[in-house]
Amino acid sequence: MERISYIEDYETWKKDFRFSTTIRVRFSETDLFGHMNNVSAFIYFEQARIEFLHHIGLTLSSENEGIPIVADLQCDFHQQIYFNDPIKIFVKANHVGRSSIDLHYMVLNEKEEICLTGRGALVYIDQINQRPIQIPQNMAEKLQKGQ
Numbered sequence: 001m002e003r004i005s006y007i008e009d010y011e012t013w014k015k016d017f018r019f020s021t022t023i024r025v026r027f028s029e030t031d032l033f034g035h036m037n038n039v040s041a042f043i044y045f046e047q048a049r050i051e052f053l054h055h056i057g058l059t060l061s062s063e064n065e066g067i068p069i070v071a072d073l074q075c076d077f078h079q080q081i082y083f084n085d086p087i088k089i090f091v092k093a094n095h096v097g098r099s100s101i102d103l104h105y106m107v108l109n110e111k112e113e114i115c116l117t118g119r120g121a122l123v124y125i126d127q128i129n130q131r132p133i134q135i136p137q138n139m140a141e142k143l144q145k146g147q
Contacts, residue, residue, distance in 0.1 A: 006119045017090035018146045036081040048089040056142045073120035093143040099132040
C-alpha cells in the first residue's frame with residue numbers, strides 16, 4: 001500500500017480497529033460505469049461513524065450540553081468498488097484530545113482487500129454558543145476503548 005500521511009505503520013493501524021459495519025453499494029451510489037461514486041465514500045463514513053458512536057453508548061440528544069460536529073474529512077481511494085458489492089467499514093478513535101476526536105476509517109471488500117482509508121476530525125462544541133468545549137471524561141474513555 002502506498003504511503004498515507006495519517007498511517008505510520010499499516011499493520012499496527014489495521015489491528016487497532018474493533019468496530020465495523022457492513023453496507024451493500026446501492027445502484028443510486030454508482031456512476032454510469034457501475035462503480036461507486038466518490039461522494040459515496042463520505043456517506044459510508046458517516047453511516048459507520050453514527051453506528052460506532054451508538055455502539056459505544058454515545059447518543060445525541062437536545063439534553064446534551066455539547067455535540068460533535070465534523071471539522072474535516074479525507075478519503076484515499078485504493079480500489080474501485082462496484083454496484084451491489086458488500087463492503088465492511090471499520091471505525092476507530094485514533095486520538096481523543098481535549099475537545100476533538102480524530103476518527104480513522106478502513107473499508108474492505110469481500111476479499112478483505114483495502115478499498116478506502118480515511119480520517120476525519122470531530123470537534124465537540126457547545127450547542128448554544130457554538131464554541132469548542134471539553135469532551136466529558138466518560139465520553140473520552142468510551143472513545144478510547146472503542147467498545
